[in-house]
Amino acid sequence: xxxxxxxxTERNAWLRDPDVQRMLRVRDGDDAAFGELVEAYQDRLxxxxxxxxxEPDAAEDLAxxxxxxxxxxxxxxxxxxxxxxxxxxxxxxxASNRRRSMARRKEVHLKTTESGPLxxxxxxxxxxEKSALMPGRQFDRQEMREIVRxxxxxxxxxxxxxxxxxxxxxxxxxxxAAAMDLSVPAVKSLxxxxxxxxxxxxxxxL
Amino acid sequence: xxTSDSQQTEDLVAxxxxxxxxxxxxxxxxxVEETLTDQAPVRQDVEKLTRVWELLDLLPEPKAxxxxxxxxxxxxxxxxxxxxxxxxxxxxMAGQRTxxxxxxxxxxxxxxxxxxxxxxxxxxxxNGTFRRxxxxxxxxxxxxxxxxxxxxxxxxxxxxxxxxxxDSGLLHGNADANNSGEDNSNAN
Numbered sequence: 001x002x003x004x005x006x007x008x009t010e011r012n013a014w015l016r017d018p019d020v021q022r023m024l025r026v027r028d029g030d031d032a033a034f035g036e037l038v039e040a041y042q043d044r045l046x047x048x049x050x051x052x053x054x055e056p057d058a059a060e061d062l063a064x065x066x067x068x069x070x071x072x073x074x075x076x077x078x079x080x081x082x083x084x085x086x087x088x089x090x091x092x093x094x095a096s097n098r099r100r101s102m103a104r105r106k107e108v109h110l111k112t113t114e115s116g117p118l119x120x121x122x123x124x125x126x127x128x129e130k131s132a133l134m135p136g137r138q139f140d141r142q143e144m145r146e147i148v149r150x151x152x153x154x155x156x157x158x159x160x161x162x163x164x165x166x167x168x169x170x171x172x173x174x175x176x177a178a179a180m181d182l183s184v185p186a187v188k189s190l191x192x193x194x195x196x197x198x199x200x201x202x203x204x205x206l
Numbered sequence: 207x208x209t210s211d212s213q214q215t216e217d218l219v220a221x222x223x224x225x226x227x228x229x230x231x232x233x234x235x236x237x238v239e240e241t242l243t244d245q246a247p248v249r250q251d252v253e254k255l256t257r258v259w260e261l262l263d264l265l266p267e268p269k270a271x272x273x274x275x276x277x278x279x280x281x282x283x284x285x286x287x288x289x290x291x292x293x294x295x296x297x298x299m300a301g302q303r304t305x306x307x308x309x310x311x312x313x314x315x316x317x318x319x320x321x322x323x324x325x326x327x328x329x330x331x332x333n334g335t336f337r338r339x340x341x342x343x344x345x346x347x348x349x350x351x352x353x354x355x356x357x358x359x360x361x362x363x364x365x366x367x368x369x370x371x372x373d374s375g376l377l378h379g380n381a382d383a384n385n386s387g388e389d390n391s392n393a394n
Contacts, residue, residue: 038278042270050268060271064278071282145264152265166227167262173229191227192220195255202258 019083023070027077034074038067041084045091048164051152052095062098066090081178084169088179092161099157139205151201159194162187222252226259 014020019040025033045066049059069090080086139147152160158180165171165179177187224230225238242249 034282035275035279038275042274042278043267046268046270046274051265059268060274063270064274064281067278068282068285071286141264144261145266148261148264149266152262163262167259173224173227188220188224188229192216192223195223195259196216196219198262199254199258202261203254205261206254206257 014079014082017079017082020079023074023077023083024079026071026074034071037070037083041087042067044169045087047168048088048091048161049095051164052157052161053098054153058098062091062094065094069094082175085171085175085178088165088169088171089181092180095161096157144205147205148202151198154201155194155197158182159190159197162190163194163198166191218248219251219255222248222255226252226255 019037022033022037026037042063045063046059049062053059053062066087070087152163155163161180162176165176171179173184173187173191176182177184180187182190221230221234221238225235230238242252
């Protein structure tokens with residue numbers, strides 16, 4: 001397909017996105033449309049941030065900051081992707097910035113590990129080991145929830161974001177790549193390693 | 207397990223994950239499905255990946271607090287109002303452009319007037335200085351005869367003596383002789 005036609009097709013796909021249409025109305029001065037976008041995405045953003053940042057207060061602050069940035073950018077808005085892709089790109093950037101500033105302030109919190117030869121941190125390995133000692137025990141929903149949360153925490157930041165966007169936002173590899181400013185093969189690799197890591201962490205509980 | 211085996215395993219897992227995510231094209235999906243049909247261990251891996259993925263549904267789904275929407279929209283309205291106020295100072299709205307141009311014209315006219323004023327003051331100052339210097343020149347020209355003979359007059363010693371010589375007419379005679387030719391002092 002010639003490049004010009006493909007670009008036109010893509011543009012039409014974005015324009016068919018109802019949230020892109022809402023954002024275009026915001027650009028043209030319709031503040032009610034912006035309220036609709038806030039209500040449509042607030043829970044989704046807070047959900048992502050709560051898992052990425054592990055701080056409920058930070059999740060709402062960051063979600064609000066995302067909307068502020070969207071609103072500030074309204075006059076320059078030109079749809080080049082689905083609205084959700086653009087929104088979560090802003091969210092991903094904000095989360096990265098917040099993590100960097102938190103690291104600089106040396107706040108004490110449980111840090112995620114980098115996947116690779118170093119493996120899980122000692123405290124995470126101990127938690128996994130303790131659970132592994134009781135393979136036959138039935139875990140209630142709350143306990144399983146905590147185990148799953150810790151398994152998610154064992155992923156590095158990029159793996160975690162890719163998993164959350166894929167799982168809870170049902171984003172394609174192409175959209176995740178756009179949101180995270182990565183190539184599609186990089187996203188594929190991230191998700192492969194993330195899901196394999198999760199399998200290793202959670203297989204004893206299956 | 208060798209490196210190549212590890213790579214093959216990772217490649218297989220990548221295909222399985224992409225298959226589960228619906229990211230394979232038709233040919234690739236068909237090949238995975240053939241593998242799943244033929245190889246029980248691969249089917250078990252897919253089963254585990256699927257169940258682990260479903261466990262993520264146990265994660266909590268935090269919702270926005272009741273006041274979040276209103277707080278967010280309020281923050282945006284505040285920022286919007288502040289931005290409008292800031293822009294009003296720096297970038298006038300379309301309706302104020304005429305006033306802005308008038309203000310600019312006034313400022314421009316003041317600048318030009320100031321420049322001209324400086325020029326006038328400068329010229330006046332020059333003129334005053336020129337005139338003062340001209341008057342001084344006139345004085346010097348008037349006193350030139352005295353200035354030319356100042357050394358001789360100093361030899362006289364006092365002004366009263368010079369006045370006496372002048373009254374006696376002796377200076378006039380010398381003056382006439384000087385007017386006809388060479389300096390008498392040189393002749394003598």
